[in-house]
Amino acid sequence: MVANTTQTRLDIASLQGILLVFFAGVLWSTVGLGIRLIEEASVWQILFFRSCSLSCFLLVVIYFRSGNPIKLIRVAGIPALVAGFSLVIAYAGGIYSIQETSVANAMLLFATAPFFTAVLGWIFLGERVTKVTSLAILVALIGISIMVADKLGEAEFGGSIAAIGSALGFAVFTVSLRWGKFVEMMPAVFLSGILGVLISAGICLSSNLSFDLTPNDLSIALCMGVFQVGAGLVLYTIGSKSLPATQLALLSLAEVLLGPLWVWLFLGEVISKQTVFGGFVLLSALVFNAILGQKSFETTVP
Numbered sequence: 001m002v003a004n005t006t007q008t009r010l011d012i013a014s015l016q017g018i019l020l021v022f023f024a025g026v027l028w029s030t031v032g033l034g035i036r037l038i039e040e041a042s043v044w045q046i047l048f049f050r051s052c053s054l055s056c057f058l059l060v061v062i063y064f065r066s067g068n069p070i071k072l073i074r075v076a077g078i079p080a081l082v083a084g085f086s087l088v089i090a091y092a093g094g095i096y097s098i099q100e101t102s103v104a105n106a107m108l109l110f111a112t113a114p115f116f117t118a119v120l121g122w123i124f125l126g127e128r129v130t131k132v133t134s135l136a137i138l139v140a141l142i143g144i145s146i147m148v149a150d151k152l153g154e155a156e157f158g159g160s161i162a163a164i165g166s167a168l169g170f171a172v173f174t175v176s177l178r179w180g181k182f183v184e185m186m187p188a189v190f191l192s193g194i195l196g197v198l199i200s201a202g203i204c205l206s207s208n209l210s211f212d213l214t215p216n217d218l219s220i221a222l223c224m225g226v227f228q229v230g231a232g233l234v235l236y237t238i239g240s241k242s243l244p245a246t247q248l249a250l251l252s253l254a255e256v257l258l259g260p261l262w263v264w265l266f267l268g269e270v271i272s273k274q275t276v277f278g279g280f281v282l283l284s285a286l287v288f289n290a291i292l293g294q295k296s297f298e299t300t301v302p
Helices: 002-028 031-037 043-065 069-076 078-100 103-110 113-125 131-148 157-179 186-206 215-242 245-251 254-267 273-296
Strands: none
Touching: 002 215, 002 245, 002 254, 031 078, 031 103, 031 215, 031 254, 043 069, 043 078, 043 186, 043 215, 069 078, 069 186, 078 103, 078 157, 078 186, 103 131, 103 157, 103 254, 113 131, 113 157, 131 273, 157 186, 157 215, 186 215, 254 273
16 A cells, blocks of 8 residues: 555656646747847847846745755755756857757757757766657657758758757756755756856956847846746756656757747748658657656666
8 A cells, every 4th residue: 555655656746747847848948939039139148137037036936945045056066056057058059049040940959958868867877768768769859850851951050059059058957957856956047047147247248248238138038037947947947856867858848849839820930841740750759758758767876
């Protein structure tokens, strides 16, 4: 009876984790729409104001949820520091890539995160990739290949490299969350906001970039910090407690599928038939892994 009760609790926790991480991906999928609506601001100007609102939002969330975030950062230690820096890389790369290439292409390259995560999780955490998750990654890769087949010649090289760098940064963040799973890791996200403010402010000052944005750009950047990045990271961080690293990244790929959809619906940015078909294959991999993967993963501790 005790064993059954424990298993039920684990199943419920896994299901909650799946839902939280999926909806985090839904929120993140709006980043392309937000960046497209910005008229003049550069990467570092956007990152500065987005990080400001993100930090304020998370300060309130963490204070009422867990207490003093500064003390919690010290408790979390090195995993929080690594997670914070890696998120700043992911932030900057994500913004730059969407500005330089199509939303669909950028989102598709973000989808390389599970592959980075799988390797890093195996190397640093000893998390073995199961047969179900391996198959899901293979199917996802097929979907991604279909989606990028007609875009390889269109993407700006710099934007594509930035998108891959963003995916790598997010993979490091994911593995860091798993590394520090036995302590409160929400402060790591708060730390990323503080680091984002400091780093972007320094670059803006050294590059003579103004902090005086148009009302449109300022309001969008601030809203993105709270509703798009902040709320998404809160859901993702909480959900990460009950799921292995590779599954986390796969579930958050809802961002890849929905991102191009929003800019098509609201801004008319065209999505090719290959993107639609590849997206369907990718979504199938996500559903397959979410339903079966959480029942069969195995983790080995080094």
